[in-house]
Amino acid sequence: MTEQIAATRIYNVLFLCTGNSSRSIMAEAILNRDGAGKFRGYSAGSHPTGTVNPLTLKVLGSYGYSTEGLASKSWDVFTGPEAPVMDFVFTVCDSAAGEVAPVWPGQPVTAHWGIENPTRGTGSDLEREAAFVAAFRYLRNRITVFSALPLASLDRLNLGARLRDIGQLEGTTRPDPKVA
Template sequence: MSVTRKYKVLFLCRENSARSIIAEALLRELAGHRFDAFSAGPEPAARVHPIAITQLRPGISDLGVLSPKSWLEFTGEWAPRMDLVIAMDECVAGHHAPLFPGTPSLSSWIFADPLADGMPEPERGRAFEKVFWQIVRQLSTFIESPQYAAQRKAAASVEAPACISDTL
């Protein structure tokens, strides 16, 4: 039996209470057998935003592991070596993010902030739902991208009998 390496992915967002948390939870749930998902931000909130939890509750099995973290937790010698770091808002994209150990690829998936100041409360719930589904679509494309799907298919052909389908 072959051991398949899991890719380490870090999602960044300013407060790490909504978009990056949603992405971390969804990647862990949808493809945790192939990816280790993390999230962080430069100004972590005191808690995960309650509407983010509401969006995740129906399909996420382990909400208890989600918490806002500082991105500094991922910059030290002892930090896990990321394969990919994904900025989810403009304030953490590009040159604003710290250097992370190893040589992670950097990417930006910019989504509107459902916590934007001045947004009326009834619209906030709709904004969370919209960004949730945008992240689901982006992650689905990411999970099936040739770079990551090829490893899964190769491992499946070695480890799984031909009668078992290769599904997420």
């Protein structure tokens, strides 16, 4: 018998990045608004910066997304007995994809959705902000496709394949094979 994902509950989704200051934070905010009550988004980092990048907050706000409660935190927050059990865990930066992650309770479905790091952008203020806008749009596109998946009708194997396909949408990066 193939395992099916239940259709009637709210799914917990954790977005991981190394610093947890931009991409994973954006993904959390996007999913919490656009997931239409079907998903609850969280974010964390393997080596969190401790602060959310101001351009992340500016871009989210400019598109009407709430920034209330967003914080840079360690992925260890989600490994303890009091942590919510995750249904899905997505890495959104290539360095986090190459790290040894904790064992997540509940055996969540995982995938890598690499997006270029907007904090590495250079140039004028406008050019640096444009890098954050691009990351936001790529993440929003992935989350829109993810949110529309018929979760109840997909077995775990097919779901994993669909999630990996989402990670290949426009704007994808590739993990450095030397890091893994």
